[in-house]
Amino acid sequence: MSEIHFNKEKGSQIKLFTPGPINIPERILKEMAKPNDTHRSKPYAEMHQLVEEGLKKILYTSNTCLISTSSATGLMEACVRNLVKNDEKVLFLSIGAFGDRWYKIGVTNGKNSVKEGVEWGKAITPEVVQDVLSKDKYAVVCIQSNETSTGVYNPLDEVIPIIKDSGALVCVDATSSMAGIKIDVDKLKIDICLASVQKAFTIPPGLAVCSISQAAIEKVPQVKNRGFYFDFSDLLKRAEKHQTPTTPPIPQIRALAAQIDYILNQEGLENRFERHAQLGKRTREWAKDTNFEMFPEKGYESDTVSTMRNSLNIDIEKMVSLLLEKGYRIVNGYGDLKNKTFRIGHMGEVTVKELEEMLSVLTDIVSNLR
């Protein structure tokens, strides 16, 4: 097993159908092995700028785009620390574990935090948002696009206009969908749209990115105690020179520059979104054929991660470990959903053919376990 897992010579040979981190193509690994200049050099700034400009295209925005030397959780914390004043309230629209995490970040930073949600497996509705916003005033509203724990994709097109009408700034955690599912930042007027890169971007973990609107930029100086590491004013100041305030993981930034070029100029954005749509559709068809119910309510299933109910009542842990013996990793349900659900990630560079191959092995395992 260590030959397919750790593998001292070749690295892990496991095929990851996980909701991130995911398999990284050889061309990206090679890119990361290239020598670099320092993070204050001109060549570095050129590389950094390529990422900033590429992100604008991927997010359909003219807003400034930032690179954070953290995972996505760091930027979730940055939103809370930089945009919410002491006499203001922040609303977290939670539909699962990562919405709950964002609320916890608000609370632990001493912000006046309110959480409103729906039953796990469901999407937030315009009615819920309308109702909560009619009862109180919020300066900032935080919401996931794709909730990775439940595999639900929120109807952003329907709820964000309602949030914007209330006058609040809106922050979207698109960690498990950015670069896999289209999100039109300017059309929706999203103030901050953030993600880490180890998911649909297909880069090893260690970086997060976001777009930031002019309204959010103007809010930052009004907020006290923004901390040091995640102070947007510092990040913005450095971004003017196409740099980060602290030493960044330069190989990851080189990789991201190359991957964004691949996404925009080789695969093409629309093709990439369509491939993810096909991956989602194919997984849902497989679930239906195998008699697993989808956990998300119909119409809100994610195209990057599928969460299935354990409707066959089989030993999920065993299923996952038998599949691992065949060289594929999928994952059990998240937190309390463990053994009640399981998840298949289908994002990044995975093709429908590769997904089919894994699903056919999984089908045999499921029928043996029934």
Ligand SMILES: Cc1ncc(COP(=O)(O)O)c(C=O)c1O
């Ligand atoms: C929706 C969502 N938000 C936030 C996170 C946290 O991301 P990171 O581990 O990059 O901090 C994850 C990670 O899986 C996620 O799926």
